[in-house]
Amino acid sequence: MHTRPFVEVIKEQLDSESLNLPMFHPIAVKLQSVLATRDFTIERVVALIIKDQALTTQILRLANSPYFSGLANVTTITEAVVRLGAAEIASVAMLASQQDSYNTFTLPELKSHSRLLWRHAFGCAIGARWLAGKIGYQHLAQEAFIAGLLHDIGSLLILKVLEGMHLADPDGKGVSRELTVEIIAAMHTDSGHQLLLKWNLPEPYCTIVRDHHKEQADTSNVLLSMVRLVDNTCKKLGLGCAPDRDLMLAATFEAQGLGIKDILLAELEIMIEDSLEMVSS
Numbered sequence: 001m002h003t004r005p006f007v008e009v010i011k012e013q014l015d016s017e018s019l020n021l022p023m024f025h026p027i028a029v030k031l032q033s034v035l036a037t038r039d040f041t042i043e044r045v046v047a048l049i050i051k052d053q054a055l056t057t058q059i060l061r062l063a064n065s066p067y068f069s070g071l072a073n074v075t076t077i078t079e080a081v082v083r084l085g086a087a088e089i090a091s092v093a094m095l096a097s098q099q100d101s102y103n104t105f106t107l108p109e110l111k112s113h114s115r116l117l118w119r120h121a122f123g124c125a126i127g128a129r130w131l132a133g134k135i136g137y138q139h140l141a142q143e144a145f146i147a148g149l150l151h152d153i154g155s156l157l158i159l160k161v162l163e164g165m166h167l168a169d170p171d172g173k174g175v176s177r178e179l180t181v182e183i184i185a186a187m188h189t190d191s192g193h194q195l196l197l198k199w200n201l202p203e204p205y206c207t208i209v210r211d212h213h214k215e216q217a218d219t220s221n222v223l224l225s226m227v228r229l230v231d232n233t234c235k236k237l238g239l240g241c242a243p244d245r246d247l248m249l250a251a252t253f254e255a256q257g258l259g260i261k262d263i264l265l266a267e268l269e270i271m272i273e274d275s276l277e278m279v280s281s
Helices: 004-014 026-036 042-049 053-063 077-084 086-102 108-134 138-150 153-168 177-198 203-211 222-237 253-258 262-280
Strands: none
Touching: 004 177, 026 042, 026 086, 042 053, 042 077, 042 086, 053 077, 053 086, 077 086, 086 108, 086 138, 108 138, 108 153, 108 177, 108 222, 108 262, 138 203, 138 222, 153 177, 177 203, 203 222, 222 253, 222 262
């Protein structure tokens, strides 16, 4: 079946106020704004988080996961903020809220697809943050984490639309996995960009969501270059798609523009794989 009718329906749904969009958790977004002021207090950060019991639980669980934890378990949000730092907590809050968005599907095919998307998003988030610290952009590490986490948010949005179409017509034929992949590839950047604009997220994230598949003419946007490179690294590893083992990361425009050599790229692959194993366990 031709994809055009589905594309039209998706565009129509994107403009609909009734669409059940994947939400950026308001507290996670508010934390970004609070931390951007630089005059925040731990008490204010904690007070924001504990307004939401589910988010509080998620943050404590992640703070005690092997990837983030120290020697002893933390039992309060205050301890989590002290251990991880306020900026890190903001990233964990965004991570927790996004993970919830990927776990809301009931249709087996869409649930399976969303899990693959989540592994890719998480791999890009931790990879971009790690890379920022390794190549002299530690000041961009938290932004890199969130940019990596959100860069394919349009794919999640399209899955939500497809689920809504099925729920509205449960006896319909539905959309095959192949067609789902085709629609996502064609529409996820523009759809994700529209969503971030709708939620008033900072411009750097909007740009990355829109442009992460466009050909780059330069590497002046370091954040975009890092996300693109890590995105390709995750593709090479098969996170979210079939692995492309022949992908030459060192030959990419981003790796060359940022001066990143084979050894560091190999370390990046190992770090992403190890982190995913720890979180999965």
